[in-house]
Amino acid sequence: MNIQQIKQDSETKAFRRLAARIKKDFPxxxxxxxCDSLYAGEPVFDICKKNYWDYIIRYKTGSIKSIMEEYEAIPKKGCGKTPKTEFLSGIGYKKHEVNVLKFEENQMRKKKIVTVKFQWLTNIV
Known part of the structure; x- marks a missing residue:
């Protein structure tokens, strides 16, 4: 395992312990x-589904390639109030369905306008 995989593994294990304690104390x-992108994966999705919890998880490009491949393959996506907002519901990932939300904004950095992109996975419909 590389250092990123070790970090993700230990944080996922800690999340399992914390989720069990929270569910026990506040059923x-x-x-x-x-959550940040380290939590984008089946173990966290399983826990949330089992506990009837909602999630919004930051998606980092490349973390779950199959989700973004399906997202990009579908030409017609929902749009928010601005043309820089897109969403798509019901993307299959193993035994889960996730929704993808993308947002772009222009920011001023060092006297230059830079386009910053944000992506999230959620089970909220």
């Missing part, structure tokens, strides 16, 4: 998880 509490 009916509705939860919405906001």
């Amino acid at each position: 009916r509490l509705p939860i919405l998880l906001l």
